[in-house]
Amino acid sequence: MTAHDGERVIIDGENMPHTPGAVGSSIPRAERGAVHIEGDHWRLAGLEIVNGPYGIFGLDASGNVFDRLVTRDNYESGLHLQGASSGNLIVDLDSHGNRDPRKNGESADGVAIKEGSGSGNVIRGARLWNNSDDGLDFWMFLGQVTVESSVAWGNGFNRWNLPDYTGDGNGFKLGGGDPDPAVGHAVRNSMAFDNAVHGFTDNGNPGRLVTDRSTAWRNGGTGFDYADSVSVLTRNLSVANRTQAAPGSSSSSGNSWDLGGTWTLASTDSGTITGPRAADGSIRSSSFLRPANGADVGARL
Structure with missing residues (x-):
């Protein structure tokens, strides 16, 4: 399902049930999503999904491709996968402004792969910003997910004047649960900046996360919060966060906090990375948040 002949196509879920739902209410699974998928091998490309009770909701959905989509201003997460979901590819997604008045902001993420299991799910080239809860959330998902060359910023602020706001x-957010399952998600060459709390966090996941050459800048909490995991952290850059890193028992090598010293940045102008994408849908390259000394530390986007 794609746009015809390069047109801009908007799927608008406003006035569907639960847009918004009442405070404290739940949305029946069958009614979740302006686009609702319970199937395999769909390809959605070049569409904009807005104002839905979730933007895209996939349940027991495998082998799907979500390509160059925009999921914005929905009344729950922008793109949410749940249940037995394997081998999905999310590429060049922009997911922003999603919020959930019925839960006072604590549930709407840019991307949520939650409460399920499945292998081979990949997120590549995503931009996740200004969502009420988290940019990305893997709460209670039991299969390893890989994240590459993605960016999350400005998440967790009450931009909608929601009462009793509880956005995280x-x-x-790389896991968590009750109890916390041990899952080895992987993040590479990604950036988190200006989020309300942590840049990257295990969220209580005791597993072996792998995070390599990623950057946390100016987040309100800890840049890399891995205090509860036994992760592998390599060549990451953490600058101007409230706390730079909490590696706990994780293996930590070649990171800015291991190398020490003062880290200055080649550019703090986010305009290129947050601006229009390239013609092929990729994030445009810039020197944003690269070390001024040229060290091989942190993300390169």
């Missing part, structure tokens, strides 16, 4: 405000 992490850039990349």
Whole structure:
């Protein structure tokens, strides 16, 4: 399902049930999503999904491709996968401004792969910003997910004047649950900046996360919060966060906090990375948040 002949196509879910739902209410699974998928091998490309009770909701959905989509201003997460969901590819997604008045902001993420299991799910080239809860959330998902060359910023702030606001405000929330399952998600070459709380966090996941050459800048909490995991952290850059890193028992090598010293940045102008994408849908390259000394530390986007 794609746009015809390069046209801009908007799927608008406003006035569907639960837009918004009453405070404290739940949305029946069958009614979740302006686009609702319970199937395999769909390809959605070049569409804009807005104002839905979730933007895209996939349940027991495998082998799907979500390509160059925009999921914005929905009344729950922009793109949400749940249940037995494997082998999905999310590429060059923009997901922003999603909020959930019925839960006072604590549930609407840019991307949520939650409460399920499945292998081979990949997120590549995503931009996740200004969502009420987190940029990305892997709460209670039991299969390993890979994240590459993605960016999360400005998440967890009450931009909608929601009462009793409870948004978490992490850039990349890599697990968690009750009890916390041990899952080895992987993040590479990604950035988190200006989020309300942590840049990257294990969120209580005791597993072996792998995070390599990623950057946390100016987040309100810890840049890399891995205090509860036994992760592998390599060549990451953490600058101007409230706390730079909490590696706990994780293996930590070649990161800015291991190398020490003062880290200055080649550019703090986010205009290129947050502006229009390239013609092929990729994030435009810039020197944003690269070390001024040229060290091989942190993300390169």
